[in-house]
Amino acid sequence: MADLRTTIGGLTLKNPIMPASGTFSEELTEVFDLDCLGALVTKTITRGKRSGNPVPRVCEVNGAMLNSIGIPSKGVSWFLQNTLPLYRDYEAPLVISISANTADEFARFAEEVSVPGVAAIEVNISCPNIEDDGKAFAMRPGATGDVIRRMRSATHLPLWAKLSPNTGEVVEVAQAAEEAGADALITANTMLAMAIDSRTGRARLGNIMGGLSGPALKPITLRMTYQCARAVSIPVIGCGGISTVDDVIEYLVAGARAIQVGTATFISPSTMPRLIRELDEVLDARGLRSVDALIGTVDVTDEAVVVAECVR
Amino acid sequence: MPASPCVVPDSIPHPYSIHEVECRVKTHDRVNGEYRRLVLSAPRSVLDCEPGQFFHLLCPQTEGFQPYLRRPMSIYSYDRIRGELSFLYKVAGTGTGALASLQPGEHLNIVGPLGRGFEIRREWRRPLLVARGVGLATLAPLASECARLGRPLTAICSARSPDLVMSTDLFRSFGAEVITVADAEGNSDVGSLTPLIEGLIRTRGIDAFFTCGSTRLMRMLQVIGSRHGIGGQVAVEQHMACGIGMCQACVRPFLRDGGAVNLRVCREGPVFDLHEVL
Ligand SMILES: Cc1cc2nc3c(=O)[nH]c(=O)nc-3n(C[C@H](O)[C@H](O)[C@H](O)COP(=O)(O)OP(=O)(O)OC[C@H]3O[C@@H](n4cnc5c(N)ncnc54)[C@H](O)[C@@H]3O)c2cc1C
Ligand SMILES: Cc1cc2nc3c(=O)[nH]c(=O)nc-3n(C[C@H](O)[C@H](O)[C@H](O)COP(=O)(O)O)c2cc1C
Ligand code: FES
Numbered sequence: 001m002a003d004l005r006t007t008i009g010g011l012t013l014k015n016p017i018m019p020a021s022g023t024f025s026e027e028l029t030e031v032f033d034l035d036c037l038g039a040l041v042t043k044t045i046t047r048g049k050r051s052g053n054p055v056p057r058v059c060e061v062n063g064a065m066l067n068s069i070g071i072p073s074k075g076v077s078w079f080l081q082n083t084l085p086l087y088r089d090y091e092a093p094l095v096i097s098i099s100a101n102t103a104d105e106f107a108r109f110a111e112e113v114s115v116p117g118v119a120a121i122e123v124n125i126s127c128p129n130i131e132d133d134g135k136a137f138a139m140r141p142g143a144t145g146d147v148i149r150r151m152r153s154a155t156h157l158p159l160w161a162k163l164s165p166n167t168g169e170v171v172e173v174a175q176a177a178e179e180a181g182a183d184a185l186i187t188a189n190t191m192l193a194m195a196i197d198s199r200t201g202r203a204r205l206g207n208i209m210g211g212l213s214g215p216a217l218k219p220i221t222l223r224m225t226y227q228c229a230r231a232v233s234i235p236v237i238g239c240g241g242i243s244t245v246d247d248v249i250e251y252l253v254a255g256a257r258a259i260q261v262g263t264a265t266f267i268s269p270s271t272m273p274r275l276i277r278e279l280d281e282v283l284d285a286r287g288l289r290s291v292d293a294l295i296g297t298v299d300v301t302d303e304a305v306v307v308a309e310c311v312r
Numbered sequence: 313m314p315a316s317p318c319v320v321p322d323s324i325p326h327p328y329s330i331h332e333v334e335c336r337v338k339t340h341d342r343v344n345g346e347y348r349r350l351v352l353s354a355p356r357s358v359l360d361c362e363p364g365q366f367f368h369l370l371c372p373q374t375e376g377f378q379p380y381l382r383r384p385m386s387i388y389s390y391d392r393i394r395g396e397l398s399f400l401y402k403v404a405g406t407g408t409g410a411l412a413s414l415q416p417g418e419h420l421n422i423v424g425p426l427g428r429g430f431e432i433r434r435e436w437r438r439p440l441l442v443a444r445g446v447g448l449a450t451l452a453p454l455a456s457e458c459a460r461l462g463r464p465l466t467a468i469c470s471a472r473s474p475d476l477v478m479s480t481d482l483f484r485s486f487g488a489e490v491i492t493v494a495d496a497e498g499n500s501d502v503g504s505l506t507p508l509i510e511g512l513i514r515t516r517g518i519d520a521f522f523t524c525g526s527t528r529l530m531r532m533l534q535v536i537g538s539r540h541g542i543g544g545q546v547a548v549e550q551h552m553a554c555g556i557g558m559c560q561a562c563v564r565p566f567l568r569d570g571g572a573v574n575l576r577v578c579r580e581g582p583v584f585d586l587h588e589v590l
Contacts, residue, residue, distance in 0.1 A: 022559065023554070023558060023559060024558055025557060025558040027556050027557035027558055027579065028556070028558065029328075030328055030329045030330040030556070031328055031330050031331075031332070031556070032328060043558075043560075051574060052560060052563070052574070055550065055551065055561075055562075055563065055564070056551045056561075057551070057560070057561045057562075057563075058381070058551055058552075058553040058559070058561040059551070060379070060380040060381045060406075061380075062378065062380075063378070063380055064380065065380060065381060065553065067553065067559070067561065069559065069560050069561060072560050072563070072574065214380065263553075265554070265558070266381065266382070266553050266554040266555075266558075266559065267370070267380070267381070267382065268332060268370075268421075268423075269330065269332055269423060269554075269556060270332055
């Protein structure tokens with residue numbers, strides 16, 4: 001049996017598999033023992049109450065889905081009183097995902113949720129559904145740095161910044177988060193997308209646009225994981241389209257220290273425990289003692305035949 | 313460090329109530345031009361279900377159809393002794409189109425049982441079932457349960473044309489008085505059904521409504537129910553992703569504690585109090 005442990009900043013996880021925010025809730029206790037997971041990550045909450053977006057909130061596209069759930073939230077006091085206690089008896093560290101409209105509000109919120117039982121705060125600065133046309137903080141290095149810096153002075157808990165695939169400045173945003181004091185990065189949230197019914201001409205989501213997730217997203221978020229792991233020294237957590245153990249290995253090899261599973265849990269609710277078991281088997285089969293032995297081992301040596309350069 | 317053995321094989325009894333299992337197709341038949349009945353051989357673990365609950369089906373990938381998300385389907389019947397679970401469905405699009413290709417002997421991956429089913433309250437002695445189209449699939453196990461509890465049953469089955477009205481024999485086998493109506497006969501609209509139902513309240517002492525399959529009929533029953541002080545339950549539908557309560561895709565507004573709240577059809581439903589649906 002290989003050592004599946006991994007460390008994310010100051011936190012040691014017993015394995016690198018955890019749920020992605022918004023695709024996990026306490027209902028999964030009815031499917032398997034949550035304590036087998038490396039960590040537990042809650043749906044993003046906001047301080048105040050929000051009702052979320054109009055329905056239909058989901059639709060499927062080739063091998064993937066779009067969602068425009070928005071962030072329905074019962075508010076922070078409801079969360080602290082009702083949701084938090086549900087996770088008290090689990091060993092797996094609890095990561096809570098939060099969102100806010102301004103850097104100040106993020107900081108105040110971080111302080112409020114820095115309570116016993118919370119192991120880390122995931123900073124959702126990348127939800128494409130909450131602001132106009134996906135103009136999230138994580139689109140720009142300046143706005144990202146601002147949010148993380150304010151939060152850093154408001155809490156001692158580890159801060160995990162969740163990045164967006166919608167920005168053209170992936171590396172700059174990642175570095176801004178690191179510089180401002182983030183303890184880890186998550187690559188990444190969903191990609192802003194759209195679907196139209198060709199027969200009726202109608203947008204297939206009530207909110208018109210939504211976030212793409214599932215296997216179709218993987219090449220993009222895998223690329224971001226690789227870019228970020230090279231550009232920063234804090235741990236990177238891969239997320240996007242993971243459903244098989246090969247997907248997990250690809251992210252680890254690209255440089256991720258852990259991974260999050262989202263949409264795959266909808267297709268098979270026992271995906272995460274299966275991936276933990278299969279990762280263990282693959283490491284054994286390859287004679288590797290630990291997950292660490294895979295992280296960042298991507299082979300980019302140039303063995304390809306060099307193509308002739310066009311001179312004319 | 314040992315990896316925790318957190319996946320318990322389904323052959324071993326375990327405390328988890330939602331199961332993901334592969335079921336062998338026993339039979340798969342056309343019921344009429346539009347509907348099919350799919351009978352699965354199912355393990356005991358998923359047969360602790362109740363009328364009104366549903367399963368989430370991983371429809372197969374075929375040449376013509378590649379569904380990605382699961383599709384929700386009401387339990388049409390379940391039989392613990394024979395180890396059978398069945399669904400009655402209408403081919404609507406990609407998912408059900410792929411489902412229709414399943415042959416006996418092949419396997420289907422299902423997750424469930426899911427959601428909250430019907431509750432036949434003690435004071436509801438003479439229920440009326442009002443089913444439209446495939447809503448009948450959802451009400452069939454309820455009819456069986458009413459028969460078991462010795463509740464005299466009346467059922468109105470509605471469809472576009474008389475040949476699409478299904479399962480009337482099944483309902484009769486549960487001792488139900490069955491009334492069929494059809495659009496083609498001009499007797500299925502609210503204007504015709506309202507006096508019919510108010511007549512049944514007088515003559516048969518109907519004291520509860522159960523319905524599925526039509527928003528129009530649900531609204532009609534809400535109106536009649538309010539007028540006569542009759543309650544009941546309705547099974548509603550919504551687009552789903554996870555089916556087990558995690559994603560908030562399937563919400564609809566309901567009246568609870570004097571205000572409108574969004575509830576998850578897959579979790580707080582799919583069966584709701586007739587008068588709380590907005
Ligand atoms: C709790 C529940 C129980 C159901 N029970 C039955 C049943 O017993 N028999 C039956 O024939 N049908 C039933 N339905 C409806 C059935 O789920 C849809 O007909 C089916 O999902 C259509 O999928 P499709 O890919 O064939 O159609 P498409 O129209 O191609 O579907 C496209 C998308 O819309 C979604 N969708 C379409 N119609 C519905 C709908 N009415 N409800 C929810 N999502 C929908 C699909 O899941 C899919 O994501 C039930 C729905 C729910 C929510
Ligand atoms: C229905 C749904 C809801 C989501 N809600 C959130 C959320 O509240 N906060 C967040 O940071 N990410 C949210 N996400 C994004 C996921 O956490 C994840 O980043 C994304 O889906 C990519 O991973 P996947 O391809 O494995 O699903 C949501 C995704 C889905 C499909
Ligand atoms: S379908 Fe996910 S919460 Fe209902």
